[in-house]
Amino acid sequence: MLEKKTFQNERLTYRLDIVAQEAIRANDAIFLRETGCRIRELRVLRLVDDSPGTTFAEILKSTGLERSLTSRIIQSLLAADLIYRENSPEDARVFFLRTTEKGKQVRRIARDLSDRLEVILTEPLSADEMAQLNGLLLRLGRWVTSAKYKESLHDACVI
Structure with a gap:
């Protein structure tokens, strides 16, 4: 199955x-x-x-x-x-x-x-996996709210 x-x-x-x-x-x-x-x-x-x-x-x-x-x-x-x-x-x-x-x-x-x-x-996640996930989400959150991210989108002609 x-x-x-x-x-x-x-x-x-x-x-x-x-x-x-x-x-x-x-x-x-x-x-x-x-x-x-x-x-x-x-x-x-x-x-x-x-x-x-x-x-x-x-x-x-x-x-x-x-x-x-x-x-x-x-x-x-x-x-x-x-x-x-x-x-x-x-x-x-x-x-x-x-x-x-x-x-x-x-x-x-x-x-x-x-x-x-x-x-x-x-x-389902271990303590180490949770720490890693939280760190990755923090980095992604900072990135998608940054001017550099918006600049990168603009440079790629996405927006």
Whole structure:
């Protein structure tokens, strides 16, 4: 009997995306049940908690999510009393986001859950392999966000 292929495409970006999406899909319902929030909502909550006073534009840039989805997530977090907003005294169109005490508690629960789920996700890897994977991802992350990478794309006439 032939073994089912894990990936339909062997491109690196495809494989990274599939691994991430499968893990998110498997864990999203767990996060929703335990915290009342989906993974994307928790990511935004974490960003607000890490940077009190952050703005919509900063969250948009940090997450890479679509504008309308980011807006819906923020509205959901506001409605759940996990974050609150303050209008800018200089520009009424700008508002600053901060985490409520309830939001901080949800984030603590999510962090503990995330730690436990990550152990399960990385179970097939040894400690040395995890260290190597983390180092490689850090290098790739720095590279794809660098000016040199964008310059290389431009030079290759890709963009």
